[in-house]
Structure formats: C-alpha cells, structure tokens
Amino acid sequence: MEGNGSVDMFSEVLENQFLQAAKLVENHLDSEIQKLDQIGEDELELLKEKRLAALRKAQQQKQEWLSKGHGEYREIGSERDFFQEVKESEKVVCHFYRDTTFRCKILDRHLAILAKKHLETKFLKLNVEKAPFLCERLRIKVIPTLALLRDGKTQDYVVGFTDLGNTDDFTTETLEWRLGCSDVINYR
Structure with missing residues (x-):
C-alpha cells in the first residue's frame, strides 16, 4: 500500500502544477483582453491608418512592377x-x-x-x-x-x-x- 500512496502524492503534485500553469495562462489572457478593451478610438484610428498606408504602398509597388514589365x-x-x-x-x-x-x-x-x-x-x-x-x-x-x-x-x-x-x-x-x-x- 505504501507504493500506492506515493502515486497519489505524485498525482496531487502534478495536478497542482497543472492548475498553477492554467492560472498563469488565464492571467496572461485576461491581461491581453484588458489591453484590447483599453484601446481607444484614437488608437484604433491610428492602426487603421497604418494598415491603409501599408496597403496603398503595396498597391503602388505592384503598379511600379507592372510598369517595368513584371x-x-x-x-x-x-x-x-x-x-x-x-x-x-x-x-x-x-x-x-x-x-x-x-x-x-x-x-x-x-x-x-x-x-x-x-x-x-x-x-x-x-x-x-x-x-x-x-x-x-x-x-x-x-x-x-x-x-x-x-x-x-x-x-x-x-x-x-x-x-x-x-x-x-x-x-x-x-x-x-x-x-x-x-x-x-x-x-x-
């Protein structure tokens, strides 16, 4: 029966480690969600402008390549x-x-x-x-x-x-x- 007790103790330690890891991941996700919730209208507008500028630049590059025979x-x-x-x-x-x-x-x-x-x-x-x-x-x-x-x-x-x-x-x-x-x- 002594061998069975060490298996139970090992299972309990393993379970505690899994719970701690899950809590760390959950806290990290909560932190990321909170950051996203705090993004204001100005920041969203800035992100949108950056994305549009990148798309315009990519389109301009494509047109330049086509004009050179690509x-x-x-x-x-x-x-x-x-x-x-x-x-x-x-x-x-x-x-x-x-x-x-x-x-x-x-x-x-x-x-x-x-x-x-x-x-x-x-x-x-x-x-x-x-x-x-x-x-x-x-x-x-x-x-x-x-x-x-x-x-x-x-x-x-x-x-x-x-x-x-x-x-x-x-x-x-x-x-x-x-x-x-x-x-x-x-x-x-």
Missing part, C-alpha cells in the same frame, strides 16, 4: 535589351534558350505561370543565337539555362534540369522552390 513572361530581342531590363528591376529570371531545344519549351510553360504569380520578379527569355557575347560572358554552355539575377548581378544559375529532379516532368512548384532557394522570388 507579371508577364516575355522575350527580349538583344543583349542590349538584356542589360536595360536587368538594370531597372531588382530581381530577374532570364531563360537562355534555343528554338530547337525541346526542353526550353517545357521551361517556357512553367515560367509563364510563375511570372503571373511572382510580380516581384521580372521573367525574361533570350535566344542564345542573338546573344553570343552575353552567353560567353555568363559562361552559358548548356541550354536551357536560367540566369538568376539580383540588383544587376548574376547570383545563381539553373542549368538544364539537374536541379529540378533530372526529369522533364518536374512541377511548376519544383521550379518555384528552386528559384526561391536563390532568393530571386519571394517563396514561402
């Missing part, structure tokens, strides 16, 4: 265009492609979807036959290659499909994850 996946015609496009946007994904390369068409499909989803990034494509100097400078040898740029500088490359599972059937989400790894899109 939100669509488009072809640029020359190396000169490449430098101009990269200069005016913080984040750029550029697909270096060739018309005769089947895998480039697979990337095109995924990039068109991501361009609409990630307005913070400009999505471009450039035919390697129109950009020999740039391909040499960026050391692009495998087609397709994605150059991932931030602030006008190449940060990373996605060369072929190696980083995408080494398959033609990779998902848009896989490519999105890979671009997010290089912080060229806002990926969650």
